[in-house]
Amino acid sequence: NAGVTQTPKFRILKIGQSMTLQCAQDMNHNYMYWYRQDPGMGLKLIYYSVGAGITDKGEVPNGYNVSRSTTEDFPLRLELAAPSQTSVYFCASTTPGGKGQVIRAFFGQGTRLTVV
Amino acid sequence: ILNVEQSPQSLHVQEGDSTNFTCSFPSSNFYALHWYRWETAKSPEALFVMTLNGDEKKKGRISATLNTKEGYSYLYIKGSQPEDSATYLCAFIGAGNNRKLIWGLGTSLAVNP
Numbered sequence: 001n002a003g004v005t006q007t008p009k010f011r012i013l014k015i016g017q018s019m020t021l022q023c024a025q026d027m028n029h030n031y032m033y034w035y036r037q038d039p040g041m042g043l044k045l046i047y048y049s050v051g052a053g054i055t056d057k058g059e060v061p062n063g064y065n066v067s068r069s070t071t072e073d074f075p076l077r078l079e080l081a082a083p084s085q086t087s088v089y090f091c092a093s094t095t096p097g098g099k100g101q102v103i104r105a106f107f108g109q110g111t112r113l114t115v116v
Numbered sequence: 117i118l119n120v121e122q123s124p125q126s127l128h129v130q131e132g133d134s135t136n137f138t139c140s141f142p143s144s145n146f147y148a149l150h151w152y153r154w155e156t157a158k159s160p161e162a163l164f165v166m167t168l169n170g171d172e173k174k175k176g177r178i179s180a181t182l183n184t185k186e187g188y189s190y191l192y193i194k195g196s197q198p199e200d201s202a203t204y205l206c207a208f209i210g211a212g213n214n215r216k217l218i219w220g221l222g223t224s225l226a227v228n229p
Contacts (some may be wrong), residue, residue, distance in 0.1 A: 042219055090159060094217070103147070104218060105207070108159060
């Protein structure tokens with residue numbers, strides 16, 4: 001298993017440009033998440049998905065969009081990049097858990113995005 | 117609003133010192149508590165997954181305890197080494213909470229040689 005694969009690792013965008021951060025997992029996890037991490041701010045949830053075709057907003061969804069057409073892929077779209085979106089982005093997936101089962105989270109390697 | 121708090125926010129210790137941090141979380145509807153180690157420029161790495169009140173977990177010099185009734189978990193590092201320098205995050209999962217991990221802001225540990 002490759003786990004959670006996130007691309008690209010680094011990107012510089014100009015204000016107003018668009019881009020898609022890719023996230024894929026091969027563990028058949030239904031639950032997937034996008035986080036951003038700003039210095040001193042911990043992890044903030046942008047969007048999450050509980051399965052193919054289902055997405056929901058997290059704490060900081062403004063300026064982002066997601067889709068979940070397959071179980072494996074959960075891309076994050078920035079339509080009009082703004083300097084406030086300069087951050088490190090992490091994609092994650094979790095095992096389903098359920099009665100008596102442990103939930104485990106797996107993270108991608110992160111994308112360092114700079115908007116100038 | 118579910119709140120997970122970690123203290124202290126940052127910590128500087130000397131090599132060989134033992135240290136501990138706290139994670140506070142809601143004491144109702146508990147499902148699981150996770151501890152992660154997050155080194156700069158890397159993704160968070162799971163340390164412990166704790167599910168039962170009274171759980172004690174250990175991995176090398178690092179251990180953790182869990183009290184779900186009062187809503188706290190302690191992470192201990194015995195004999196800190198420079199390679200222990202990282203941010204230590206805890207995440208709470210509530211029962212029936214759509215499996216969302218509610219994250220603390222982390223404790224940043226710096227171990228000076």
